[in-house]
Amino acid sequence: MELQRSKTSHYFLRACILLGFAMLIVYLAKTDRLVYYIAPHMQNYVKYSSVLLYVIAIYQIYLGINSVWGKKAEPTCDCAHPTSPSRFKNTVAYSLFIIPLCLGFLLPSTAMSSSLADKKGMNLSTNTAAKNINKQLAAAGQTDNSATLTAATTSAAASPAPAPTPTPAATPTPKTNTAATPPTDEQLKEMFKAPDEFNEDFAKMGMILYKRDLITVKPEIYMEILSTIDLFKEHFIGKKIELTGFVYREQDLRSDQFIVGRFAVSCCSADASPYGVLTEFATANHFAKDTWVKVTGTIENGNYNGNDIFTIHATKVDQIPTPKTPYVYPNFDPIPELKKQ
Amino acid sequence: MPISLFRWSRTILLTAGALFLAYVFLQNNLPLAAVWESSALQTFKTMFISIILEAIPFILVGVVLSSILQIFVTEQMIQRMIPRNPLLGILFACLLGIIFPVCECGMIPVVRRLIQKGMPVYVAITFILTGPIINPVVYAATYMAFRTHPDLVYARMGLAFLVAASIGLILHKTVTKSPLKRSSTSFHVIGSSHTHTHTHDHNHDHHHHGNKISSMLSHAAEEFFEMGKFLMFGAMLTALIQTFVVRESLVTIGDGAIISHLFMLGFAYILSLCSTSDAFVASSFLNTFSKGSLLTFMVVGPMLDFKSTLMLLTVFKKKFVFVLSLLIAILTIAGSMIIEHLYF
Numbered sequence: 001m002e003l004q005r006s007k008t009s010h011y012f013l014r015a016c017i018l019l020g021f022a023m024l025i026v027y028l029a030k031t032d033r034l035v036y037y038i039a040p041h042m043q044n045y046v047k048y049s050s051v052l053l054y055v056i057a058i059y060q061i062y063l064g065i066n067s068v069w070g071k072k073a074e075p076t077c078d079c080a081h082p083t084s085p086s087r088f089k090n091t092v093a094y095s096l097f098i099i100p101l102c103l104g105f106l107l108p109s110t111a112m113s114s115s116l117a118d119k120k121g122m123n124l125s126t127n128t129a130a131k132n133i134n135k136q137l138a139a140a141g142q143t144d145n146s147a148t149l150t151a152a153t154t155s156a157a158a159s160p161a162p163a164p165t166p167t168p169a170a171t172p173t174p175k176t177n178t179a180a181t182p183p184t185d186e187q188l189k190e191m192f193k194a195p196d197e198f199n200e201d202f203a204k205m206g207m208i209l210y211k212r213d214l215i216t217v218k219p220e221i222y223m224e225i226l227s228t229i230d231l232f233k234e235h236f237i238g239k240k241i242e243l244t245g246f247v248y249r250e251q252d253l254r255s256d257q258f259i260v261g262r263f264a265v266s267c268c269s270a271d272a273s274p275y276g277v278l279t280e281f282a283t284a285n286h287f288a289k290d291t292w293v294k295v296t297g298t299i300e301n302g303n304y305n306g307n308d309i310f311t312i313h314a315t316k317v318d319q320i321p322t323p324k325t326p327y328v329y330p331n332f333d334p335i336p337e338l339k340k341q
Numbered sequence: 342m343p344i345s346l347f348r349w350s351r352t353i354l355l356t357a358g359a360l361f362l363a364y365v366f367l368q369n370n371l372p373l374a375a376v377w378e379s380s381a382l383q384t385f386k387t388m389f390i391s392i393i394l395e396a397i398p399f400i401l402v403g404v405v406l407s408s409i410l411q412i413f414v415t416e417q418m419i420q421r422m423i424p425r426n427p428l429l430g431i432l433f434a435c436l437l438g439i440i441f442p443v444c445e446c447g448m449i450p451v452v453r454r455l456i457q458k459g460m461p462v463y464v465a466i467t468f469i470l471t472g473p474i475i476n477p478v479v480y481a482a483t484y485m486a487f488r489t490h491p492d493l494v495y496a497r498m499g500l501a502f503l504v505a506a507s508i509g510l511i512l513h514k515t516v517t518k519s520p521l522k523r524s525s526t527s528f529h530v531i532g533s534s535h536t537h538t539h540t541h542d543h544n545h546d547h548h549h550h551g552n553k554i555s556s557m558l559s560h561a562a563e564e565f566f567e568m569g570k571f572l573m574f575g576a577m578l579t580a581l582i583q584t585f586v587v588r589e590s591l592v593t594i595g596d597g598a599i600i601s602h603l604f605m606l607g608f609a610y611i612l613s614l615c616s617t618s619d620a621f622v623a624s625s626f627l628n629t630f631s632k633g634s635l636l637t638f639m640v641v642g643p644m645l646d647f648k649s650t651l652m653l654l655t656v657f658k659k660k661f662v663f664v665l666s667l668l669i670a671i672l673t674i675a676g677s678m679i680i681e682h683l684y685f
Contacts, residue, residue: 014562021397028394037391042485045398052401056565059558093566096573100393103386112387115380119587267486269391270583271624330489 011064013094018057020101025050033109035325039265111326112263113290114248117274122248122259124276124309191235201334202228208338210235215299217243221337222328223264223275229299233310241312242296244320247287248276252305255285260295260312265327272327278304281314294318381584388580395621396572399482401561404568406478408560412553423464431509434467435502438476448472453521453656462516466665467509473616473643474501483639486620493632496680497620497639504640504672511668520661579622601634602674609642616643633681637673645669 025046028034034043183191188210194203205228209215215236217225222243229236245260253259261276263269279295287293295314302311331337424430452465473479475498487493609619619642623635630638645666653662 014566018562018565024390025394025397034394036387037394042395042398046394049398049401052405053397056558056562059555060562063559093570096570096577097566099577100389100573104390107383107386110383110387112384113380116384116387116584119384119584121587266489267621267624268395269387270395270579270621271486271627 008064008067010090011060011067015057015060015064017094017097017101018053018060020098020105022050022053022057024101024104025053027105028109031109032324035327036109036111036269038268039327039329040325041329042267111246111322112269112272113246114261116272117248117261117263117276120272120274122250122261122274122276124259124278124304124307192232199231202231204335205338206232206235208335210239213240215239215241217241218337219244219262219323219325219328221331221334222262224331224334225338226275226277229310233299233301233308236299236310237301239299240296241299242294243277243312244292244294244323245276246326247289247291247293248274249289253278256280256282258284258287258289260293263327265329269327275328278302278309278311279314279317280311281317284314284317287317287319292320292322294320385580385584388583389576392576392579392621393573396576399478400565400568400572403478404561404564405557407564408557412557412560423460427461427463427510427513430461430464431467431506431513434464434509435471435475435505437468438472438474441472441476456519456521461513462520463509463512466512467505470505470508470644470669471501474498474640479616479620479643483620486624487627490627490632492684493636493639496636496677496684500636500640500673500676500680501644504644504669504676507672508665508668516661520657522656522658575622598678599674601630602637602678605630605634605638606641606670606674609638610646619643631681632685633677636677636680640673640677641669644673 025034028037029043029047029050034046038046188207192203192206192210194200202224205224209225209228215225215229229241243260245262248259248261250259257278257280259276260279261274263272263274265272279297280300281295281297294317295312296316297312297314300311300313302309304311422433424433448469452460452469455468456462456465480494480498483494483497484491619639623638626635626638650662650666653665657665
């Protein structure tokens with residue numbers, strides 16, 4: 001009888017935990033918070049699993065009710081994992097499930113912020129990252145250029161990588177290229193010559209972006225646009241740019257500087273890497289860290305910690321509410337998205 | 342000895358985890374007070390929940406599939422299909438996981454029964470090693486986690502195949518006596534209550550279809566909790582590391598050639614993640630560790646980890662488990678270093 005009772009409580013406790021996870025997923029999905037944890041292309045799988053969790057939970061309740069009435073429960077198959085008689089071990093095992101549920105329901109969901117960027121190391125040169133991966137891919141005989149934009153990088157901050165050098169084929173253009181007569185398509189092709197086959201998409205994007213008066217860094221192709229600018233930096237000096245992100249600071253930044261950052265996520269938040277652009281603005285120190293801002297300014301040449309990077313000389317910085325989708329995701333087909341504008 | 346080990350497994354696991362964390366904290370001179378800093382707690386929560394949510398669909402698919410197979414496919418059906426030729430047998434065992442995708446935890450009791458019913462030891466061990474890696478569920482999970490590095494997905498499958506096949510061959514040549522423990526105590530009695538007496542026979546009570554589905558559902562719940570607790574613990578440990586350890590301090594480990602492989606091997610052993618979810622944990626270290634050491638992590642993890650060692654010890658002789666572990670470690674590290682050198 002004693003054993004029967006302990007079995008009953010196991011069934012109900014398990015049902016509660018399973019329902020808890022199902023409810024947590026539904027709750028996060030309903031309040032649009034799932035995006036803080038899971039990349040959009042994975043979210044449907046997570047939503048479907050809440051249904052399955054629910055079904056399994058209901059069956060546990062059914063078994064529990066059966067055992068309350070003393071009915072012999074369904075004969076479990078002989079591969080069943082027996083429950084442990086030790087109260088201590090059971091407590092430990094079940095609390096491992098209950099802790100994340102408590103955290104999930106009780107603490108507010110927030111987007112990843114500066115404190116994590118500190119730990120992961122902010123990447124200021126997307127191109128260095130892309131190049132490293134290209135090299136690895138080239139070595140592996142990969143021709144899939146979609147992989148160029150992975151969020152992964154051997155931390156540029158940790159090992160000062162060689163600055164991205166301008167391609168030898170590129171002709172130096174005058175700095176005031178906004179005033180110059182628009183170049184012909186032939187000249188454009190010469191200017192935006194991909195250094196290797198992995199960067200061809202960037203070269204095409206460069207040609208489209210170059211014709212624009214204002215480069216809006218859309219969140220949908222955030223990494224792709226920043227990589228393009230970084231790769232063909234010398235052609236974009238003086239161009240107007242607009243981007244959004246959260247304010248991030250490193251110790252050795254001047255008071256008129258901050259970094260506009262975004263987390264790039266490929267599957268779930270655990271694989272996020274922070275990317276950012278160094279921004280100069282006279283009253284930069286008025287913006288607290290993790291404030292979401294929209295920065296408008298011109299692209300300039302800069303140098304940070306020995307790396308040649310592009311920076312933004314901001315003319316306007318507006319505080320904005322945290323966007324619904326705070327993270328950016330690699331886009332494997334960026335050009336249609338770019339043309340949509 | 343193994344029985345008491347198994348009984349203490351969670352305590353040992355927790356202690357090992359705590360020691361590892363203590364080491365990490367001391368390494369970085371982190372003030373423990375920082376744990377309660379709200380932004381750190383927030384980060385920890387985000388990491389913890391996101392790893393769990395990401396893994397839940399895969400663990401559910403694994404649990405449900407394995408329940409279906411446990412209940413609908415009898416061992417006799419599988420046994421009939423094993424080829425007599427040792428090379429073919431090993432090849433068969435390597436590919437068995439494709440149609441019989443069981444996680445490493447569900448695997449060992451099944452395999453023991455298969456050995457008792459006459460499956461050659463080398464085939465069985467090859468299946469234990471590859472089953473949790475070379476199967477569609479794990480392939481999908483790894484592919485999702487490393488969408489931007491498909492080469493790593495193929496390398497994982499390939500290396501697992503090579504390591505398991507070589508171990509299968511070595512065992513075929515060397516093992517003559519049964520490595521099973523003689524009076525191997527019934528698996529279910531170990532560390533268990535006495536409520537479950539598994540005298541139930543598969544073949545006579547499962548005729549009703551509804552009955553099968555309901556026993557599948559209850560089996561799925563059992564397995565979800567059995568696997569889940571290791572996942573939760575692993576996710577918690579990973580989230581803590583991600584929250585408090587500065588990446589650059591890990592990079593110093595990640596840089597050393599053999600050291601990083603050994604570190605990842607130990608890491609996989611301690612974390613004892615399920616093979617359906619370990620790829621996501623591995624991909625979160627993509628920025629920090631070399632791809633070769635991540636390969637070590639993903640190949641060793643499912644073959645050899647804390648919980649599976651404990652389970653192996655309850656079935657096989659100590660010496661056999663020790664030699665097997667050593668073989669796995671050496672072959673995997675050597676293999677992933679060669680692959681790293683040639684391809685990454």
